[in-house]
Amino acid sequence: MKSKHKNPCYYCGAQACSNEHAPPKQMFKGFPCDSITAPSCDEHNSEKSGDDQAIVSAFLIPLHNRLEQYGQDEHSLEANIVKAIDVAKPSFVRAKRKATSRPLLSAPPKVLSDLPDVSYLVPSVDLRAWVRQLTAALVFDGTLAFDPTIIWNEAIAWSPDWIWETERPASGEDAILLFEKKGEIKAQLEQFSWQDGWSAHPRAYPPDIYEFWLCIEPEPQEVIFKHKFYNRYTWYVWFSASQETVLKLSNKVVS
């Protein structure tokens, strides 16, 4: 093969040999959109890990269960989400080895009876790492450079919409406290000044399926990405970057 990849990997800076799709192609199956890509080494190509399908399933299975339970009218999901579920459904069985969903509480109190199921991934599928990689690929795309000052493994990755097995509540009261705590942190983060991110070009990602925003702090040089998957799952990734990266990202979002 011709050495078309003289670029550094978007995540570790080693020589790239493939392209990482940000987010993975799997997420847009059935949608006529283009992709954002970044040069990648094998290790940091999420497609090669085989986890993309598990993560897409973990996001969609609870929505699918909800659709099955209530039908389309009661808790209307956007047409694009219903389409994404339809496309992904045949893979749910295969993904079951890595992604499963169950109700948050076996006997939920009335106030929580409306909760969607909660997904779990096996420990080998590192959702935090996956979201960090997505962020890193977007940073590369936005700056066209690898920033060695960003320590991606230490970037904070947090979601108000993901319940870890270890924080699974034992009772309805616990569940309410957990949601309150997550809601408070989310409310604080939402007060930051968010700027629209960008999308695939020329055919953009369907915003119902994926979109992102950035908050850029020039002093100290910090950046927060806010990702939204399937119009429901918000993930924040917070990291320090070089002055040049911060400047380039600022220019990218105003243009």
Ligand SMILES: [Zn+2]
């Ligand atoms: Zn790499």
